[in-house]
Structures are given as C-alpha cells and as structure tokens.
Amino acid sequence: MAIILGIESSCDDTSASICIDGKICSNIIAGQLVHQNYGGVIPELASRVHQQNIIPAVHEAISVAKIHKNDIDAVAFTRGPGLLGSLLVGTSFAKAFALANDLPLIEVNHMQAHILAHFIEENKPEFPFLCLTVSGGHTQIVLVRDYFDMEIIGQTTDDAAGEAFDKTAKLLGLPYPGGPLIDKYAKLGNKDAFKFPEPQIPGLDFSFSGLKTSIMYFVRDRLKENPEFLKENLNDVCASVQDRIISILLNKMKKASAQYQIKTIAIAGGVSANSGLRGALTDTAALLNWDIYIPKFEYCTDNAAMIAIAGYHKYLKNDFVGQDISPLARLQF
Structure with a gap:
C-alpha cells in the first residue's frame, strides 16, 4: 500500500x-x-x-x-x-x-x-492523447505519450486564455475572479451579437494579446457612443467574447488532431471548468468522432x-x- x-x-x-x-x-x-x-x-x-x-x-x-x-x-x-x-x-x-x-x-x-488529473477517476484516457491545458497563466496543447512522457506541441506566444477571460471581465466592470462570471452571463446572451477577430498564428501556437486589445477598444468606443452600453448588452458581449476564445482554442485542437492523427482529446486546467468550452468540445467531438475526456469541476x-x-x-x-x-x-x- x-x-x-x-x-x-x-x-x-x-x-x-x-x-x-x-x-x-x-x-x-x-x-x-x-x-x-x-x-x-x-x-x-x-x-x-x-x-x-x-x-x-x-x-x-x-x-x-x-x-x-x-x-x-x-x-x-x-x-x-x-x-x-x-x-x-x-x-x-x-x-x-x-x-x-x-x-x-x-x-x-x-x-x-x-x-x-484525468487519472483520478475510473474513466481514464488511453495513451497517446492530446490535452488542451488552459489556465490563467498557461495555454498549451500537449502530446501525452505516457504518464511523464509529454511534449508541448503548441502554446501561447503571449497571454493565456484564462488571462483573456479575466482581463475582459475587468474591462466589463466585473469583480474578480471574472472568468466564471463571463461564463455565467454568456449563457444568457447571443454569441453572434458582436464579432471579435481570430488571430492568424501559424502552426499550433496561440495568441490572445491582440484579442484583448480589440475588446478594450470595442468597449471604449461603445461606451463613448452610449454610456449605458455595457448595462444594456453585458450578456451579449460576454457570449461573443467567450465564443471567440473557445473557437480559437478548438480550431487549434482540430488542427493538432489532424496533424498527429489522434482522436483521443482531453482538456485540463482552470478554464476547462468553463461550461461553454465543455459544451463546444462535446459538440466538436460528435462531429469529428473524437473520444473526449473532461475532468470533474473540482479537478x-x-x-x-x-x-x-x-x-x-x-x-x-x-x-x-x-x-x-x-x-x-x-x-x-
């Protein structure tokens, strides 16, 4: 023992x-x-x-x-x-x-x-698998060959996805920690209400600094036009921002899955608790025949x-x- x-x-x-x-x-x-x-x-x-x-x-x-x-x-x-x-x-x-x-x-x-953390529960992924690890400080795609044989095949070149959530929440006047609040309000909003750019980063790497900047200018300009804009459109803004962050993450995962010919996909890290990401991953898995692993919220x-x-x-x-x-x-x- x-x-x-x-x-x-x-x-x-x-x-x-x-x-x-x-x-x-x-x-x-x-x-x-x-x-x-x-x-x-x-x-x-x-x-x-x-x-x-x-x-x-x-x-x-x-x-x-x-x-x-x-x-x-x-x-x-x-x-x-x-x-x-x-x-x-x-x-x-x-x-x-x-x-x-x-x-x-x-x-x-x-x-x-x-x-x-995927090996805590009985339903464990088989090696090899790809894991999207997203948190406030990291955004990585990891090729997992064994328990400690892991290779980072893609990562952010600047800011992490979790930071993009938290900084956006701060711009919207939401208290810390803001990521879960964006998820909460996004459920009530229209993800197609506003369009934010998707960075064109080659390979499997990510970038979120440009997205954060575009959100900052968007909020600034809309508030100049209408000081009540955020009060009137908070749910839609949260839904639109969350949808773009999720699409950036999953588009890279699709590319990684095709490149490495691996259909066993997992997510991990604090942002993997986001209900929008969990739902979008489930929908993508159904379309691409992925075998997905999503940890319990506590893990x-x-x-x-x-x-x-x-x-x-x-x-x-x-x-x-x-x-x-x-x-x-x-x-x-």
Missing part, C-alpha cells in the same frame, strides 16, 4: 490531498477572498495566507482520509510553475513534514499534474488531488528528490 500526501500552493489556493493506492481519499481546498479587493492575485498576500491555511488544510485532509500522519509513505508537492512566494510556502512545508517523519519527497510539475482548478495522483505514479517509479530541492516559478516539462 502507498499513501501519498499531496500539497498544492502554486497561486492563491492552499490544498492538501491524500491518495491511497491511486485513489483520492480527500481533497481539501482553502481559497483566499482577500484578492477580491484588488481585482487580481497579490503575490505577497497570497504567500501570507498560504502560511495560515496550510497546516489546517493538511490536518483536515488526513482526518477526512481517516489515516494517521504516521501512515503516510511520501510527500508530493508542487515545485512549479507558479508564484514564487506561494510555492515557497508549500515547498517548505513539504520538506519539513518529510524531514520530521523521515519520508521521501516527490516534486510535481503543476501543468503535468493538471493533465494527470479543473488548482487542487492537491492532481498533485497526489502525480506523486503516486512517481512513487511507483521511485522518483524522489532531496531536501536541497527549491521551488521554481518557471518550470518546463
């Missing part, structure tokens, strides 16, 4: 999870409301709140899993990418817990963990269950690191 404690602290969610022989037995997530006052995550505040949350989160994860801390066989933690201060809190706790209990340490790449956003499951598969390979390990804000596969 292998019992893994997973620790996730890459951004503003403090999370702890217990994985027993590949089964997630607890997944505790402590959010941070303080950032709502600033319209985005403040790194210094995030790291301070992590310090407050991490011990209670780990204690609850162990309690919910109905084990004792002495039963744990290894500690898996997010090494990166992420906010350096936040990562430092999680890394320091993981190292201290492992040292105090004479346990091995397992470093986990945050983006790989998002992909491996889309940052969570320690994905760290624990990744740690479990590394534990089986005896893939451990020493106490001299340090967090890395930027970390490639």
Whole structure:
C-alpha cells in the first residue's frame, strides 16, 4: 500500500490531498477572498495566507482520509510553475513534514499534474492523447505519450486564455475572479451579437494579446457612443467574447488532431471548468468522432488531488528528490 500526501500552493489556493493506492481519499481546498479587493492575485498576500491555511488544510485532509500522519509513505508537492512566494510556502512545508517523519519527497510539475488529473477517476484516457491545458497563466496543447512522457506541441506566444477571460471581465466592470462570471452571463446572451477577430498564428501556437486589445477598444468606443452600453448588452458581449476564445482554442485542437492523427482529446486546467468550452468540445467531438475526456469541476482548478495522483505514479517509479530541492516559478516539462 502507498499513501501519498499531496500539497498544492502554486497561486492563491492552499490544498492538501491524500491518495491511497491511486485513489483520492480527500481533497481539501482553502481559497483566499482577500484578492477580491484588488481585482487580481497579490503575490505577497497570497504567500501570507498560504502560511495560515496550510497546516489546517493538511490536518483536515488526513482526518477526512481517516489515516494517521504516521501512515503516510511520501510527500508530493508542487515545485512549479507558479508564484514564487506561494510555492515557497508549500515547498517548505513539504520538506519539513518529510524531514520530521523521515519520508521521501516527490516534486510535481503543476501543468503535468493538471493533465494527470484525468487519472483520478475510473474513466481514464488511453495513451497517446492530446490535452488542451488552459489556465490563467498557461495555454498549451500537449502530446501525452505516457504518464511523464509529454511534449508541448503548441502554446501561447503571449497571454493565456484564462488571462483573456479575466482581463475582459475587468474591462466589463466585473469583480474578480471574472472568468466564471463571463461564463455565467454568456449563457444568457447571443454569441453572434458582436464579432471579435481570430488571430492568424501559424502552426499550433496561440495568441490572445491582440484579442484583448480589440475588446478594450470595442468597449471604449461603445461606451463613448452610449454610456449605458455595457448595462444594456453585458450578456451579449460576454457570449461573443467567450465564443471567440473557445473557437480559437478548438480550431487549434482540430488542427493538432489532424496533424498527429489522434482522436483521443482531453482538456485540463482552470478554464476547462468553463461550461461553454465543455459544451463546444462535446459538440466538436460528435462531429469529428473524437473520444473526449473532461475532468470533474473540482479537478479543473488548482487542487492537491492532481498533485497526489502525480506523486503516486512517481512513487511507483521511485522518483524522489532531496531536501536541497527549491521551488521554481518557471518550470518546463
């Protein structure tokens, strides 16, 4: 039997999870409301709140899993990418817990963990598959050949899809986090009401900076004409913006699927919780005969269950690191 404690602290969610022989037995997530006052995550505040949350989160994860801390066989933690201060809190706790209990340490790449979240549930994708990994900081198409044999075949050249959602929400006067609110209002709007450009980026890479700029000028010009424009058209603007972001993502996935002759498609990351993306992927799969995998909502956003499951598969390979390990804000596969 292998019992893994997973620790996730890459951004503003403090999370702890217990994985027993590949089964997630607890997944505790402590959010941070303080950032709502600033319209985005403040790194210094995030790291301070992590310090407050991490011990209670780990204690609850162990309690919910109905084990004792002495039963744990290894500690898996997010090494990166992420906010350096936040990562430092999680890394320091993981190292201290492992040292105090004479346990091995397992470093986990945050983006790989998002992909491996697909192996938490019974319905698991078969290798190889393509995964669209979309979050506030990353937009990638990953060719997944095995648990840790992954290749980024396309990624954003500037901004991430999640950032495009959040910055658009800010332009529309919506509170942080704005991405879920755009999704909410988009359900009530007409996606064909307004047209936004799709960047013509060659290959499988993405770009969202130009789209963000066009949205900014669109909002500015419409408000000059009619100060009540957003109040009168908020649902339609959200629906139109969301539809364009989704079309950019799925058009690249269609191209990747055709290029690599792979029809097993997965999505991961915080933006994979977007109902519009999930629905559009389902519709596309029906048209192109894709075999798709969409994670549960709780495994889309940052969570320690994905760290624990990744740690479990590394534990089986005896893939451990020493106490001299340090967090890395930027970390490639």
